Amino acid sequence: MxxxxxxxxxxxxxxxxxxxxxxxxxxxxxxxxxxxxxxxxxxxxxxxxxxxxxxxxxxxxxxxxxxxxxxxxxxxxxxxxxxxxxxxxxxxxxxxxxxxxxxxxxxxxxxxxxxxxxxxxxxxxxxxxxxxxxxxxxxxxxxxxxRIVVTDDEIKKYYEENYGAIDYTGDYSGITERPKEEVEIAHILISPDTPDAQDRAVEVAELAKSGNDFAILAREYSDDSFTADKGGNLGIFKKGDLIEPLEIAVERTPEGKVSGPVQSPAGYHIIKVLNRTKPSSNSNDEKSENETYISESESEEIRRILHRQKAEVQLQSWLKGxxxxxxxxxxx
CATH class of the missing domain: 1.10.4030.10 (Porin chaperone SurA, peptide-binding domain)
Structure with missing residues (x-):
């Protein structure tokens, strides 16, 4: 993103x-x-x-x-x-x-x-x-x-809640966004502040890949306080929502499998792909009710608003900790 x-x-x-x-x-x-x-x-x-x-x-x-x-x-x-x-x-x-x-x-x-x-x-x-x-x-x-991701579905929901329903049938000169594959993922984050963080991440990754319950491992080992109690569940994402290292790892990981550790500025991520949902196929000449007609400038402005709102919540929680x-x- x-x-x-x-x-x-x-x-x-x-x-x-x-x-x-x-x-x-x-x-x-x-x-x-x-x-x-x-x-x-x-x-x-x-x-x-x-x-x-x-x-x-x-x-x-x-x-x-x-x-x-x-x-x-x-x-x-x-x-x-x-x-x-x-x-x-x-x-x-x-x-x-x-x-x-x-x-x-x-x-x-x-x-x-x-x-x-x-x-x-x-x-x-x-x-x-x-x-x-x-x-x-x-x-x-x-x-x-x-830790802050704004999805296309969230942008669409914000638009409809604040500007009214999107017109899917009339002529529209703005950006037409085709549906993308949705991927639900979970992760275990090992903070770079953890002693021997990389070795620790490798050990936890081996535990996850050997069949141990990923949710239990996340609650026990993850340094991400926002997702650990949820079994590491990060939510549902589309292509372009995640930062590049995580996006590449998710693209290469089959559904139900675990990959990593993947390094990012936040630390080391062990990633599990929980579910993949393929978009429905439609003719390029037909308008689907799943298509979103929001201009690029509107989409970016809404993304900034939602990003700021999410950041405020996470910032307060992080500062409290x-x-x-x-x-x-x-x-x-």
Whole structure:
């Protein structure tokens, strides 16, 4: 499937990262103290107040510091998780990302500094904020993009629920999508963080291929918390829905058989093809009620909407899991 990193991960991660500031207040006369402990990191009162000021520099309304602090805690957790997984942002990546922001809003360097000044941000502070946000985006992409799939049937259902029934009989100049083979699959994911992850994946794959119940193995061994309790069932997909390594493996695996391990950015997948459904054959000149008449632009827009909705749900669940394993103490 086509994933839009700009449209999804920057949008979703901004909900949690936007308030995070890691540079000290410095010049302001504040009696500093610790307001939160996040594993081995501390968040100070000066950092919290600087974050609040940069978010709403001109408003006289009272800002909820607890809400901002919670966002900062989550940002710390994101950064710690990225560091744990060896995810970094190079100077070149950061320079290019900031340049994209400047170009997007057609700002000169002087104009950019003026905008930052109005937000009580120095170029150095903004650079650090943007580095943290870019780091979070990379982390989210690595963890979520292989778990989020929007199928053609979901696009069709969304269209009918929000725009009315599709006209299957009238003339239509848009995109005609012929039905594709549907494949129901399950997987067992071995996280790259697992000690000797590749060897572990090979062992689990051998267990699955030797006839052990795949669903039981998934519940016992899979690191995918979203599917493990469902016996690893990922759902039904069509060609083009999955990322390339998984798609190739699924195409080559007969119904009822197991393949893998297959490596992806999320880890090692052991895949079982549960069921294949062939599309009904129709004459090329006949319109079938299974054909979907939605323009390409409409289809892509709906795909982005559904992708974002699914990402929000999985992001919240993933972040909750990280926070439950962390030591967090609020002292505000």
């Amino acid at each position: 086509n994933l839009s990193k700009n449209n999804l991960f920057k949008i979703t991660f901004a909900l949690f990262i936007i308030a995070f500031i890691s540079t000290p207040l410095g010049a302001q006369e504040v009696i500093d103290r610790v307001v939160a402990i996040v594993n081995d990191d501390l968040i100070t009162l000066s950092e919290l107040r600087e974050a609040a000021l940069s978010m709403n520099p001109t408003s006289t309304e009272q800002i909820d510091e607890r809400t901002i602090l919670n966002q900062m805690v989550e940002a710390k957790l994101f950064e710690q998780e990225a560091n744990r997984r060896g995810i970094t942002v190079t100077k070149e990546e950061l320079d290019a990302s900031i340049e994209q922001v400047r170009s997007k809003y057609n700002l000169t360097e002087d104009q950019m500094e003026e905008v930052l000044k109005k937000q009580n941000l120095t170029p150095e502070t903004f650079r650090e904020q943007w580095r943290t946000q870019t780091l979070g985006n990379k982390l989210l992409e690595s963890q979520l993009k292989n 990280i926070r439950e394993k962390a030591y967090v103490e609020i002292k505000l």
